[in-house]
Amino acid sequence: MRSASQSLLRCLRSEAREVQRRLSAFRRQPHRIVGVPDLPAEGSANLFESALRTSLTQHDEVVRQRLADKSRALAEALERVREGAYGVCQACGCRIPRRRLEAMPTATLCVSCQAQREGVAHAA
Numbered sequence: 001m002r003s004a005s006q007s008l009l010r011c012l013r014s015e016a017r018e019v020q021r022r023l024s025a026f027r028r029q030p031h032r033i034v035g036v037p038d039l040p041a042e043g044s045a046n047l048f049e050s051a052l053r054t055s056l057t058q059h060d061e062v063v064r065q066r067l068a069d070k071s072r073a074l075a076e077a078l079e080r081v082r083e084g085a086y087g088v089c090q091a092c093g094c095r096i097p098r099r100r101l102e103a104m105p106t107a108t109l110c111v112s113c114q115a116q117r118e119g120v121a122h123a124a
């Protein structure tokens with residue numbers, strides 16, 4: 001029995017590399033890491049600039065957080081590949097359909113378990 005197909009594995013690895021590359025690009029820009037916003041300098045122009053910079057760094061933080069989450073999900077997926085558990089639903093243990101994995105390589109749940117977890121219930 002083959003677990004993950006080679007193409008899926010390649011996809012996972014290249015995506016993991018890409019996410020790492022983008023994350024390290026963030027780290028190379030320390031001035032854009034969100035922290036305590038600069039104290040607004042005097043003058044409305046500076047105040048505006050300060051507000052703009054704060055919202056930009058907050059946006060960066062959201063993007064960085066998403067990248068970090070994705071990086072973790074990809075690392076976990078690769079870990080499951082090593083353990084031979086890749087493509088197995090973590091809730092019910094069934095095999096996750098290949099098509100779902102191709103669309104979402106980091107999926108850990110089959111469609112119905114995912115729907116259940118998200119509280120998506122069919123109206124009776």
Ligand SMILES: [Zn+2]
Pocket residue numbers: 089090091092093094109110111112113114
């Ligand atoms: Zn399931």
